[in-house]
Amino acid sequence: MSSSAIQKRSGGPSQLANLEQQLKENLMATTENFLELTKLADVTNETSLLNSMAIVQQEHLEIQARTLAIVRACEKLTEITAQLKTILVVNDFSQINKSVDELNVEAAKEAKSLWTRTEKHDENVINMLKSGGC
Known part of the structure; x- marks a missing residue:
């Protein structure tokens, strides 16, 4: 079925455009949050090893928030x-x-063909019986 036919029956292009926009937004949110999570998880940064407890807690909360955002976007x-x-x-x-x-x-054609063959067979049997062929 063509997308235009689906659009006509699904509430029009506005509903599909809305879904497409939501799709793009959720994919972007998932990608952005995932990239930020990987940045936070980077242990090669020496300053992250020396961070104070407050910064560690802040990063932990940010990780939780971004993870939750990814889960929401995936849902x-x-x-x-x-x-x-x-x-x-x-x-x-x-x-x-x-x-x-x-x-x-197709079934009607097949049934008609079968009926026709059956009638011809019956006629042949009747003709054979009349002619004394059995």
Whole structure:
């Protein structure tokens, strides 16, 4: 199904644009927080070994806050994924109906062909019996 067809049925481009914007924001937040966590975890910086207890506590709180921000962003990404899946499933019924209709047409053709072959077979059997071929 094309994205324009999904947009028409999902509340339009504004809903998809909103989800896309949320997706970008959450990915950026996750990336930024992860990079900052790696900076805080850098032990090659000699001044970090000599920091006072207050700075160590501050860094610990910052690590907790950034970790929480990453978890929230990942939860939001999971929600966005679920919303997109719902939009796709709900709006793909036309394609499902089209496939079912095509299968019904094929089944009807097959049934007609089978019926025709059965009638011809019956006629052949009747003709054989009439002609005394058995």
